[in-house]
Amino acid sequence: MSPGRRWRDRPRFDTRAVHGGNASPLEACSGSPLSLPIVQSSTYSFDSPEEMVEVLSGARAGYIYSRYDNPTIHAVEEKLAALEGGDRALLFSSGLAAIHAALWSRSRDGGRLIAGRDLYGGTISLMEQLLPRLGIAISRIDLADPAAVEREIRGGACAIFLETPTNPLLRIVDGPGVARVARDAGIPVIVDNTFATPVLQNPLEWGAELVLHSATKYLGGHSDLTLGVAVGSDATIARLEHVRRTLGGSADPFAGWLLNRGLATLPIRVRRQSETAARLAAMLESEPTVSKVHYPGLASHPGHAIARRQMNGFGGMLSFELRGGLDAAMEFLRGLCCVRIATSLGGVESVASHPVTSSHRMVDPESRKAAGITDGLIRLSAGLEDPEDLIDDLRSALRRTQPASK
Numbered sequence: 001m002s003p004g005r006r007w008r009d010r011p012r013f014d015t016r017a018v019h020g021g022n023a024s025p026l027e028a029c030s031g032s033p034l035s036l037p038i039v040q041s042s043t044y045s046f047d048s049p050e051e052m053v054e055v056l057s058g059a060r061a062g063y064i065y066s067r068y069d070n071p072t073i074h075a076v077e078e079k080l081a082a083l084e085g086g087d088r089a090l091l092f093s094s095g096l097a098a099i100h101a102a103l104w105s106r107s108r109d110g111g112r113l114i115a116g117r118d119l120y121g122g123t124i125s126l127m128e129q130l131l132p133r134l135g136i137a138i139s140r141i142d143l144a145d146p147a148a149v150e151r152e153i154r155g156g157a158c159a160i161f162l163e164t165p166t167n168p169l170l171r172i173v174d175g176p177g178v179a180r181v182a183r184d185a186g187i188p189v190i191v192d193n194t195f196a197t198p199v200l201q202n203p204l205e206w207g208a209e210l211v212l213h214s215a216t217k218y219l220g221g222h223s224d225l226t227l228g229v230a231v232g233s234d235a236t237i238a239r240l241e242h243v244r245r246t247l248g249g250s251a252d253p254f255a256g257w258l259l260n261r262g263l264a265t266l267p268i269r270v271r272r273q274s275e276t277a278a279r280l281a282a283m284l285e286s287e288p289t290v291s292k293v294h295y296p297g298l299a300s301h302p303g304h305a306i307a308r309r310q311m312n313g314f315g316g317m318l319s320f321e322l323r324g325g326l327d328a329a330m331e332f333l334r335g336l337c338c339v340r341i342a343t344s345l346g347g348v349e350s351v352a353s354h355p356v357t358s359s360h361r362m363v364d365p366e367s368r369k370a371a372g373i374t375d376g377l378i379r380l381s382a383g384l385e386d387p388e389d390l391i392d393d394l395r396s397a398l399r400r401t402q403p404a405s406k
């Protein structure tokens with residue numbers, strides 16, 4: 001925002017998406033750039049060693065080294081904090097780098113993390129394959145079951161990690177409910193808000209300590225960058241900043257610039273993608289070759305009532321199960337034309353993926369089964385194409401999955 005003019009103390013969400021944190025990293029001058037400048041420098045020079053020591057010690061504001069902080073990245077972080085309603089945000093080189101740093105900062109030697117059963121496959125691999133080597137145990141449970149949550153908390157835990165809606169089954173966790181139980185027990189809640197985005201829900205308002213995103217997805221929105229973000233209070237982010245500095249995983253300024261550009265259209269993209277996903281979900285529910293549609297906007301979804309309470313819309317992601325299992329899933333994907341086959345989501349292009357062979361390929365089959373991820377499951381990310389073209393495309397691909405009539 002221009003510091004000289006204050007036309008509203010707290011601009012509305014869409015205005016923050018365009019202007020939040022856009023103070024120029026260049027010195028104030030007449031005619032400052034309207035587009036955020038990219039400060040493509042790994043390090044910063046000083047006029048004297050004393051000045052450098054002052055900046056290093058925090059006695060004077062400034063930049064030292066881009067693994068610590070960078071003016072372009074800093075401006076985007078301010079916008080992200082304004083969108084999620086936190087004091088500060090930190091950008092990371094990827095969503096998983098943000099998740100790793102967050103879990104690291106909250107883990108204790110010999111501690112135990114409680115996590116949802118249904119999560120992004122890379123997060124499950126991190127939790128099941130790497131963190132145990134550091135002495136961090138993980139209990140993955142059904143977070144929709146309050147009794148199970150309380151039981152696990154009573155058994156001692158250092159944090160709760162959850163996604164809602166979850167990847168890939170779009171399950172809904174009662175965010176405020178889990179945050180309440182965790183607060184009573186004095187443990188923090190970390191929410192991966194990638195699927196919902198701050199347009200649809202703000203977990204910090206529920207009492208979560210930290211909100212994370214794969215900014216690679218909706219926040220960037222154009223399938224052209226890889227970044228992650230964490231948002232929280234000053235104290236939480238200060239702790240995490242130390243971890244980012246020490247583990248690495250800092251963000252690149254050009255990717256940060258792309259993210260800033262994507263964020264300006266985040267609200268209109270997400271609202272339109274949510275409308276399209278709702279239409280696709282309703283269409284799929286009436287298709288005979290589809291046995292189940294997972295979309296929280298459908299009245300048939302078990303988390304529909306909770307989603308209505310805690311979200312401002314149901315999002316652009318859905319998944320569905322084909323009666324014909326693995327063969328039908330492969331045939332369906334081969335039949336797509338407008339919808340692209342890819343493993344990411346949240347971009348302007350509609351994308352379909354098969355979790356068992358892509359995002360959840362690395363997850364142990366038993367763990368996949370326990371989460372309810374079947375061979376016939378297809379995950380769909382609604383893009384910005386004309387919804388009628390998407391409906392035609394899906395219908396024609398579904399026809400290929402029909403068993404041949406005798």
Ligand code: PLP
Nearest residue numbers: 094095096120167194214216227
């Ligand atoms: N969280 C969710 C819900 C995801 O779907 C993904 C990636 O697909 C990640 C985190 C990891 O993000 P990234 O690929 O940016 O590391």
